Amino acid sequence: MPEGHTLHRLAREQTTSFAGRPVRVTSPQGRFAAGAALLDGRVLDGVTAYGKHLLASFGGDVLHVHLGLYGAYTGGTGSPPVPRGALRMRWVGDGLDGAGVWTDLRGATTCEVLTPAGVDGLLARLGPDPLRPGADGAAARRRIARSRTAIGALLMDQTVLAGVGNVYRAELLFRHRVSPFRPGRDVDAARWTAMWADLVALMRAGVRMGRIVTTLPEHRARRRGAVQRADAHYVYRRTGLPCRVCGTAVRTEVMVGRNLYWCPTCQSG
């Protein structure tokens, strides 16, 4: 379930649970055996996220994890379970109370050890991340303003903006009533400023809740209490269902290899 908010949440959790102490690092599956051997037993300084990339610092070496489409972490306190299936990497630590804490990584696209130079190279390829303090939304705007590419494609380009994925793309465009097909250069500065501010707020809320909720209370079937799964989005994965605002059937089409969802009435032009 990885868009940027997931990675920032993981960075925070892993730092709280493991930083400042030695971590036992293993790769039961074997695909990360060499890296695990290099890091095993070393003290974790901390974990931070840039866009969808997770960076864990162990002295001069940095563990770089990218979850890709299916990667996921699980974890808990106490003793870890017997490894099962394709377990790429496992961390085991003492935990805050000494009772033990562990986390398992499966299915990641990338799990590798980088040098500081490797980290620099990685970060150089990323646009501003709305979840990082001081991120510069204007830098993204400059890229968008001189592009004829559709805004729906630009939002997914990690060199333009780091951390936005298919859900935030669809939902942000709907919230601002912008057609995904509008060329970047036709998204004016005022519109972009509002979209960036909204993105920062939406993604921070995503980190807090551990999931993406973009709908306003007045657009949900149930307006009180916890947001139901079915009420969390305006258009994402709602193909053929009535738009929550105007009732038009939500449409879908592949854009840059991913399913794009939009309301043709609210987001015309």
Next chain:
DNA sequence: TAGAAATGTTTAG
């Protein structure tokens, strides 16, 4: 039991 789909990125053509 098989098949499809999934919040992603890189590489090949």
Next chain:
DNA sequence: TAAACCTTTCTAT
């Protein structure tokens, strides 16, 4: 633009 890659989960047969 298409395919490859990685794993889990849900649906259909």
